[in-house]
Amino acid sequence: MAPQPADSKISPPSSRLWSLFRVFAPTIIALASIRWGSQGLVILESVLSSRNGPSTGLPAGTIQAQMATKSADLAVVSSMTTMDALRTRYAASCPDHQFRTSIFSSDPVIIYIENYLSPQEIEYLLQVATPLYQKSPVSQGKRLKTYNAEIRSSMSAVLGTSDPVVRCIEQRSVDFQGFMPLRHLEDLQVVKYGISDHFRPHFDWFGGDANPRISSFFVYLACDGGRTGDGEMCKGGATQFPDYRGRFPARWCRFIDCHDDSGVGGVAFRPIPGNAIFWANLYPNGTGHPGVWHAGMPVREGRKVGMNILTRRDVLDS
Ligand SMILES: O=C(O)CCC(=O)C(=O)O
Ligand SMILES: [Fe+2]
Numbered sequence: 001m002a003p004q005p006a007d008s009k010i011s012p013p014s015s016r017l018w019s020l021f022r023v024f025a026p027t028i029i030a031l032a033s034i035r036w037g038s039q040g041l042v043i044l045e046s047v048l049s050s051r052n053g054p055s056t057g058l059p060a061g062t063i064q065a066q067m068a069t070k071s072a073d074l075a076v077v078s079s080m081t082t083m084d085a086l087r088t089r090y091a092a093s094c095p096d097h098q099f100r101t102s103i104f105s106s107d108p109v110i111i112y113i114e115n116y117l118s119p120q121e122i123e124y125l126l127q128v129a130t131p132l133y134q135k136s137p138v139s140q141g142k143r144l145k146t147y148n149a150e151i152r153s154s155m156s157a158v159l160g161t162s163d164p165v166v167r168c169i170e171q172r173s174v175d176f177q178g179f180m181p182l183r184h185l186e187d188l189q190v191v192k193y194g195i196s197d198h199f200r201p202h203f204d205w206f207g208g209d210a211n212p213r214i215s216s217f218f219v220y221l222a223c224d225g226g227r228t229g230d231g232e233m234c235k236g237g238a239t240q241f242p243d244y245r246g247r248f249p250a251r252w253c254r255f256i257d258c259h260d261d262s263g264v265g266g267v268a269f270r271p272i273p274g275n276a277i278f279w280a281n282l283y284p285n286g287t288g289h290p291g292v293w294h295a296g297m298p299v300r301e302g303r304k305v306g307m308n309i310l311t312r313r314d315v316l317d318s
Helices: 013-023 025-051 060-092 119-132 164-176 250-254
Strands: 100-106 109-114 138-140 143-146 155-158 189-193 198-202 213-224 239-241 267-269 276-280 294-296 299-301 303-312
Touching (some): 060 119, 060 164, 119 155, 119 164, 119 303, 164 303
Antiparallel strands (some): 100 109, 138 143, 155 189, 189 303, 213 276, 213 303, 239 294
């Protein structure tokens, strides 16, 4: 067989197939992420990066640099395609609820919810919140909003309601409350705490509000960046109800810090990503319940991200 010139443009069949694959890679990635989620993307990414190995004939350093750039590009592409895929899927229809509920207290009503958000939803919310963070305001009655780090030091991101994933989580939250109309919900607020950040004890309801907050969910999106003890989990950052006086079985210690030494008392729910606490702010007669006095305890290590889902008694003006 005649020798091929060194700069031959004729590729062996497998390499031509490979070029074709690369042309269609973005479509394949999008389809894989819709069909198999992030696992499909991980497999595809490893196929793509393994193909850029020794057969390119480039020096090893160049190959490594190219592979690093490519995998960074792919990480961006894959997180975008995963987000697009989730958005498309949720726009078509909201997924069935996957959560599990346990009544923690009936007076005040406090319900613990496991798996309120899926890992994909969490990843999505963390991404959409990223460009929207501002210093968390402290509400004074209906009229917002001042910043007071002594009372509340954290960053908040108010999420737009036109996003299909956000919309499905809103729908989940009103369905949870007896299929209440969506217009009773305030915009979802993601809130991010770094080390020492906190929200001092407060009520989510305000006396005399013409359209009071009847209930609150606090959902945990992240508790990470910790260095000691419990893997990479953050430390501190419990949601504490200092005036809670009831007893509870030891099985609750999966969710509650049963060795809480903050000195604040009551009950301290640990930030466990995906899980949520729901509580009713008002007595049935509409007055505020004093038992739902609560705090976001200071984060001691790492970061905590949560989300407020607040429901009003009456529809809100849009
Ligand atoms: O950070 C927490 O655990 C609770 C936050 C909270 O109560 C609020 O944002 O109103
Ligand atoms: Fe609160």
